[in-house]
Amino acid sequence: MDKINTVAIVGGTHGNEYSGIYLLRHWDKQPEIVSRSSFSTQTVFANAKAHDENKRYLDADLNRQFGMDDLNNYELRGYEQCLAKSLNQQLGPKGNAKTDFIIDLHNTTSNMGPSLILLQADEFNRKMGAYVKDKMSDAVVVFEDHATVEEHYFVSSISKQGVIVEIGPQPQSVIRQDILDWMAEMTKHILDYIELHNTQALPDLSSSYEAFKYTETLSLPLDEKGERAGMVHKAVQDADFSPLKDGDPIFTLFNGEEVYWQGDYIAYPHFINEAAYYDNNLAMSLAEKIIVETV
Template sequence: MAKIEQVAVVGGTHGNEFSGIYLLKKWNKRPEYLEREGLTIHTLFANTKAHEENKRYIDCDLNRQFISTSLADNSLTNYEQSRAKAINAELGPKGDAKSDFIIDLHNTTSNMGPTLILLQSDLFNRQLGAYVLAKMPEAVIVFEDQVSLEEHYFLASVAAQGVIVEIGPQPQSVVRQDVLDYMEAMTQHILDFVVLFNKDEVTSLPESYQAYRYIESLKLPEDEHGERIGMVHKNVQDQDFKVLTKGDPIFTLFDGGEICYQGDYEAYPHFINEAAYYDNNLAMSLAKKVSMLTK
């Protein structure tokens, strides 16, 4: 893998996720906080218009617009679709990007704590997960490597390497110090790791570590007309990354009934009851626990 030299730190991909936005403002005033030997670091406020209107997005989710076919489709011209093309031109283009590495900063309303989402499971990403976990034992590492980088639609997929920093719980349009502090610390650790990786000086990592791999997303219960008829069960609410086994209650119906988990694997829910996902009626993501090697 070639050395990483051009790094983009992105905040405000969703206009009402405030931690990354306020950190960008801080770093733009004090760029020395991000400066690292051998790295040229560029900051980007991705969706200023949505932030001005205190919304997640204006027309559609910006963080779902970066699949190559959409970026190349000139008929997709709403605000976020156009903004994605502009960001792709600035940081990319995807597949031959000017940026070597993108760190995209996000908040979630779910009780996920400091979570690092990795889009690939190559040596760089496996070691990055181990390094962050060593520096932040409270962190959680999630691999969303179920599709190729080309097929990913996240902003972070524009570069050959990209990660998503996802910290919660934080309500939309709110700043919490603990959440912001976690985000800043994780970003600093990621940048420190990149410097060490470039120098081939990554040492003292364990041979393996516990992480999670995304498997699927579950929707809230619906009737035949698509009307919501239930909610996340109280035993699952706020229990991100706590195991679910077959037969555990997962949804409570508004008529008092329950729906139990029927999967054939031990599942670790996260993004539980994320407020932003209600427009798609999504209840949570499910992952499997995995052991990741660092060699």
């Protein structure tokens, strides 16, 4: 893995996820907190207009606009579609980015704790996960390497390397100290890891650790009219990263009936009942537990 020379910390990709926005403001006043000797750091307030209007987005989810085809399609003229092209020029362009590493800061309404989402499972990312978990006992590492970086449509996929810091539970348009503190701590550890990587000073890391690998996304139950017919089961609610076995209840229909998980693997739900996903009727993501080797 080559030396990382330029890092961008992005907040406000969603305008009503406040922790990253307020941390950016704090770091802009005290840039030494996110500065390191071996690389340059910039902060980017991605969607200030959505924040001004206290919305996740104005026209479309900004964190779904960075697919290569969409970035190259200038007939897409919605606000976030145009904003994505501007950010791509500022940080990218994707595929040949001037930014080596992007940290994208997010809040979730789900009970995910401090979660580090990695888009690749190469040695650099595997060791980053180990370093963060060694330094932060509460941290959860999730691999979303089911697609290549080029195929992903997240802000953090502009650069060759990038991560998503996802911290919850926090309601939209609210600040919680425990959540903000977790986000600040995880960001510090990521920056420290990059510095140690660049200076070839990484300490001994755990040889292996538990993590999660994304498998699929489940939708809320719908009736024949396409209207919601049920909700996340109370046994699953707030139980992010707890095991879900074949035959366990997963949804309760509004008529009182229960729907059971039918799967051939033990699933670990996360993003459970995420408020922002209701516009797409998404109930949760599922993952498998894996053991990650760092050597």
